[in-house]
Amino acid sequence: MSLFIGLMSGTSLDGVDGVLVDFWAGATRTMAAAHVPFAPALRAELLALQTPGANEIEREALAANQLAIHYADCVTRLLGVADIKAADVRAVGAHGQTIRHRPELGFTRQSNNPALLAELCGIDVIADFRSRDVAAGGQGAPLVPAFHHSVFGAPGKTRVVANIGGIANISVLHGDGQVGGFDTGPGNVLLDGWIQRHQGQPYDADGAWAAGGQLLPGLLTALLDEPYLALPAPKSTGRDLFHLAWLDAQLAAFPAAAPQDVMHTLTRYTAVTLADAIHRAAPAADAVYVCGGGAHNAQLQAALQAALGPGIALATTDALGIPPQHVEALAFAWLAWRCQERQPGNLPTVTGAQGERILGALYPR
Template identity: 70%
Template sequence: MLYIGLMSGTSLDGVDGALVDFSHDGVRSLGDAYVALPDNLRTDLMALQAPGHNEIEREALAANALVRLYADCVGKLLAQAGIGADAVAAIGAHGQTIRHRPELGFTRQLNHPALLAELTGIDVIADLRSRDVAAGGQGAPLVPAFHQALFNAPGQTRVVANIGGISNISVLQANGTVTGYDSGPGNALMDGWVLRHQGQPYDANGAWAATGKMIPALLAELLDEAYFALPAPKSTGRDLFHADWLAGKLAAHRDAAPADVQATLTELTAASLAQAILRDGAQADTVYVCGGGAYNATLMAALATRLPGMAVASTQALGVAPNQVEALAFAWLAWRFTQRKPGNLPAVTGATGLRVLGALYPH
């Protein structure tokens, strides 16, 4: 009953891995590992977010490189636990999303699961979003089902907010129902801006944003995006919130200090997330944050300010490190696949029904 979950998210920082024990239907983390993406691979993956020359070959080569990092992460997990590959039932490998267009009937996660099975000697469950899309769903977010399994508290309403490159919420209602969707940008715009102006892959602890002042007029323009007002189910990604989108919004603010823009982008993430929480989870007492954004003190403070009357904490308060949650989720989806149990929530994704998610690549 041991499974490994692998996740490389929209932030393009690296690969998170988790080794998980699902004995007796419980979820017990046995270890986690991280492998950073080299700069050249990050650049290649970013370029594949938009149409370009020779995409098929570039995608295949990037997938090979990414999967070798996945295999390195698996090796770390096995070494830490002191176990062999034969002790692991399967790997849940999400892949790297490079296009997400459910309105056109597809979502594309760059991956090479056959190579991962070959390198690790472990069965691989991949392509975890497309069945939901085929059933008329958004294919995202998939984590609310796992959030329900891991964080649900009968009789309590909880909100779990995942702040990765994109932010999403799961509203775990006291009556057992679950709603959720992508609320908008998470770290992606902030990361891109700090890389451009500071040469850093992310704004550690929000320290640079804290030196700037939010620009109210710019924030209003950023929030004037049709996506925020769309009803659920909905999902988004870099297909919408990318550098060119930001450049268009900045056209009237060319003289703005870069630190002030970073402060405003931080407020954008907090404001759009708080708007979603207040609209659909206002009855919750606490918002539990996971993903990289949970480690950004400036962002967490901005979110708390916009949610008066609610406590804002990281999922560490529930015993799960924020950086582990998504990798745990994809291990859980692999386990669900092997049990032939559904992994989606139609109320979240809009699919026509429950579906078993994924495809098996035997080792």
């Protein structure tokens, strides 16, 4: 066996997703999966750290320690489910929590304490996957298209994998082996923030609240005027751009907008920006496969299918053998495996880096 653990805590800040994977002989076999929700105080602090604030260096370091403890908890659960010893796992791939992403300024910051994680779980830890790509002139994101190509690519078919986390991104897997991809814009980040503000809920379960609202065409048009959407790839984004203060600025021109109608319109916004990106980047796509938290939002999926049109089939990655909630954690287990094998993990055609690079920094157990 060639066992690796992948850990992912994304922009939605709901917690840690983890998988234990066997990559023996080039296969990708998931042996266990686990989810550890964030404690409310940690989630609030990680959210607060997305913007500059007082004493943020110390606060970020303390949050990183707590994050490592949550990661270690997830590792323990995975080992228990699979009845595997820590010594049998070659490495843990831990992405960390993105709190700043400014590749145009030459940096990206993922909060993490991989040294503490290695100490707590007794397994080699590989972290800091994005910075080498940024150092080579790339965006440092998205990094998942290389993994998507390895597990979802099919000769002769053009497939799009749409990851709808806090931010949405696509991987375009062309039938001739070429791969493209970029961040399309907001996924769940605005939806989660808006419903938490008005309903006190962390997310819109199955899109039920959005389904009861009405489209605000003027607001949708204003949202679609965001300059990021028209930028050519390679490009990436995050909470540095798409956040509630950004939304509030757009809403200033619509003071009478009902909150539920705004929610409906935001759901449509995620769907339309994704579909527009797919139509531009993969007009001949045979199918779109959705992963991430947005795959479980029925209202969002219906809006995405309507925006794509009848000529493109829509499904989740379940149809390709991997549950939507496992895909990103699997990707970082794969990136850790690539690092251990001294193989590149980025795609310059996606990130814009000057060339292929081995991604990740090793923290031995």
